Amino acid sequence: MELNQQERVSYSPLMKSFTFNAYLVAGYTPISRASQLDFYINRPGGMKGYILHMTLRGEGRIKAGNRYIASRINDLFLFPPGVAHHYGRAENSDHWDHLWIYFHPRPYWLDWLRWDRQEDNIGITSLNDPALSAHIQDSFWEVIQQNASNDLLSEALAMNALERLIISSFKLQPVSNHQNLDPRISTLCHYITEHIVEDLTIEHLAEQVFLSPSRLAHLFKDEMHQTIFSWREKQRVNRARNLLQSTHLTIGQVSQAVGYEDPLYFSRIFKHHIGVSPRQYKKRYEQMISI
Structure with missing residues (x-):
């Protein structure tokens, strides 16, 4: 799903405000050094829903417990409800552009939200295949665009796109997705x-x-x-x-x-x-x- 930078920015906090009193909120946050969005998010109590991140450019710095983890290009991070959020642009990087989706899952999604690698309950998955990365990124943009649309059934379409994204991410978990692995x-x-x-x-x-x-x-x-x-x-x-x-x-x-x-x-x-x-x-x- 090819979008130019101007189209991408239209889904960012630079162009619109977001409220999280909803079941699904999604956007794109482009952060550059000393820019308007260059500050750390700090939510010590986390949020009521899940939030899923994907880094597109540069590097983010995410606190997990008492240490920090780098969020690099094509890294996915999954924050469950109640898990602290403390993240922002890494000091050694001039940028941290990332996609994000905040959501309340449908009940039958919960089994798909268990990721193999976790750091203080934060799920982490790195995408190493370019075709797979492009597929996951397209799924993010589909959710973001449908979520921003006022068309009839756009909310349902956004949730369906999110469901496919969650399943695709779960299929990348060799232990959780393949219970027979020794x-x-x-x-x-x-x-x-x-x-x-x-x-x-x-x-x-x-x-x-x-x-x-x-x-x-x-x-x-x-x-x-x-x-x-x-x-x-x-x-x-x-x-x-x-x-x-x-x-x-x-x-x-x-x-x-x-x-x-x-x-x-x-x-x-x-x-x-x-x-x-x-x-x-x-x-x-x-x-x-x-x-």
């Missing part, structure tokens, strides 16, 4: 992503889930349809893509940040998965957002 494998996946920079051995990983190395290797392949280290390599590349989009780190710094000491080796791995070098990827992305 809990030892989901634990291991979380452990690997938390230690993505470390050069973990199969023996060390096996100790984390109390299995022999050979048993772990077979179980992981059966559950995930790939080897442990193939899966880890994809997670490293996905994290590298996010860093190339959202930071000013050099290729060498990105390489080290995702666990590769040799930038040349990292570049070969990256190109194998993405089709272009890290430098070309960053250049193409910068050209895209400057249009």
Whole structure:
């Protein structure tokens, strides 16, 4: 759903005010350094409904408990009712443009609002596939546009679009959406992503889930349809893509940040998965957002 910046801004707090005394409210918030919208939202008691965020440009800073988490391009954040809201533009970023939807779910949606990764009850999902990211973004815009429309049945259409968005997001949760996944494998996946920079051995990983190395290797392949280290390599590349989009780190710094000491080796791995070098990827992305 292609919208130019002027069309996008028409759905932002710059052009209209929002009231949350409704079952569905949605909009687009473009934040630039020192701009009118450059301030932190602080709702210590949260809200009565859920709120779903998607970052389009730059980086946000979201407080979860006693620490802050970065919200980078194509990151989704889900705040349940009563969970504190404290977020704004990250100081190291000139922008934080994001889409958001505030809603009261239909009762049968509740099972779909359980996300695998949570930080102090805030759900977090990163979108690493460009086609999927575009699909999710289109769903956001459909909700936002229908919510702003005065046409007959626009409210029902907005809720239907939101339902599809919630289902699409839930399908991205490998544990919640696939209850048959062995809990030892989901634990291991979380452990690997938390230690993505470390050069973990199969023996060390096996100790984390109390299995022999050979048993772990077979179980992981059966559950995930790939080897442990193939899966880890994809997670490293996905994290590298996010860093190339959202930071000013050099290729060498990105390489080290995702666990590769040799930038040349990292570049070969990256190109194998993405089709272009890290430098070309960053250049193409910068050209895209400057249009």
